[in-house]
Amino acid sequence: MKFGVIIFPGSNCDYDAYTVVKDIIKRDVEFLWHQDALLADCDCVILPGGFSYGDYLRTGAIARFSSIMKKVVDFARDGGLVVGICNGFQILLESGLLPGAMLRNTSLRFICKFVHIEVENENTPFTKMCRKDQVLKIPIAHTDGNYFISDEGLKRLEQNQQIVFRYCDEQGKITKEANPNGSLYNIAGICNEKRNVLGMMPHPERASEEVLGSEDGKYIFQSIVDFFEKGKSV
Amino acid sequence: MDKESQSSRAVVYVKLKDGVLDPQGSTIQRALENMGYEGIKDVRSGKTFEIVFQQNQGKKPEDLVDEICRKLLTNPVIEKYNFEILK
Numbered sequence: 001m002k003f004g005v006i007i008f009p010g011s012n013c014d015y016d017a018y019t020v021v022k023d024i025i026k027r028d029v030e031f032l033w034h035q036d037a038l039l040a041d042c043d044c045v046i047l048p049g050g051f052s053y054g055d056y057l058r059t060g061a062i063a064r065f066s067s068i069m070k071k072v073v074d075f076a077r078d079g080g081l082v083v084g085i086c087n088g089f090q091i092l093l094e095s096g097l098l099p100g101a102m103l104r105n106t107s108l109r110f111i112c113k114f115v116h117i118e119v120e121n122e123n124t125p126f127t128k129m130c131r132k133d134q135v136l137k138i139p140i141a142h143t144d145g146n147y148f149i150s151d152e153g154l155k156r157l158e159q160n161q162q163i164v165f166r167y168c169d170e171q172g173k174i175t176k177e178a179n180p181n182g183s184l185y186n187i188a189g190i191c192n193e194k195r196n197v198l199g200m201m202p203h204p205e206r207a208s209e210e211v212l213g214s215e216d217g218k219y220i221f222q223s224i225v226d227f228f229e230k231g232k233s234v
Numbered sequence: 235m236d237k238e239s240q241s242s243r244a245v246v247y248v249k250l251k252d253g254v255l256d257p258q259g260s261t262i263q264r265a266l267e268n269m270g271y272e273g274i275k276d277v278r279s280g281k282t283f284e285i286v287f288q289q290n291q292g293k294k295p296e297d298l299v300d301e302i303c304r305k306l307l308t309n310p311v312i313e314k315y316n317f318e319i320l321k
Contacts, residue, residue, distance in 0.1 A: 057306070057307070058309055061306065061309070065306075093311075094309065099311075100311060101309050101311035101312045103250075103254070103255060103256075103257065103312060104257045104258060105257065106255070106257045107257075108257055108258060108261055146255075146257070148254060148255070148311070148312055149311070150311070182255065182257070
């Protein structure tokens with residue numbers, strides 16, 4: 001199985017994602033340049049965190065029009081696995097691959113800290129190695145992570161079980177206090193209806209080695225590998 | 235001035251839709267209250283863009299600016315816009 005990590009101008013978690021795939025998960029991985037419009041036979045494409053195009057206009061708004069994004073949209077429509085982390089999630093929202101939008105954090109601050117998220121849906125290619133309601137400790141690092149969607153949109157997300165992660169406390173309780181940024185319904189990560197596109201604000205690539213304070217991020221990468229290499233069933 | 239070199243200026247105003255939480259607007263409102271201003275009922279933040287473009291692009295200026303607003307300047311999930319075209 002081969003992963004691709006896209007580099008946009010301003011991406012800064014690209015090497016973290018690359019390193020986790022190569023050294024921890026031990027699978028093939030290649031960097032993909034935003035202007036190349038090539039996905040190089042990758043089986044899973046990662047849109048990493050960072051500040052693509054300086055976050056000008058809106059987060060992800062300019063990156064969405066880069067050459068490679070047309071390929072990513074086609075790839076996703078054909079069922080290819082796509083993961084957007086933090087700024088990558090914002091780009092997926094702007095591209096229309098995932099529903100909703102990001103607002104400024106209610107505190108208006110850049111928040112960089114470990115948070116806990118509950119696995120709301122374990123039946124996805126990205127969470128199949130997790131238990132339902134499992135609590136993962138993974139850090140966030142963003143200013144615009146306050147997820148918003150219309151009432152009807154939220155209803156659809158719930159009905160289709162597209163909510164994958166929700167912010168919770170250490171015990172797994174979903175509380176207002178455990179919500180770091182004001183996200184609607186404590187939403188930390190969602191997938192599309194087809195379950196092949198995931199967007200999440202927490203950074204699993206920053207929590208895949210014990211020395212970094214948590215290995216819980218590995219569940220996401222290992223789930224993807226397991227899904228792909230064991231007959232694509234969740 | 236020959237016709238082709240005539241240019242128009244559009245001013246686009248973008249703000250969050252009513253009902254969408256505006257953390258920046260609320261913070262500014264609280265600051266105003268702390269400064270002693272009374273009777274501030276609401277503050278909504280937004281963005282302004284000025285676009286200067288050549289006329290005679292085959293599209294009506296209104297249509298062109300509207301298209302730009304929809305495609306790039308706003309995210310319809312959270313934002314709304316209006317604009318004026320100045321000659």
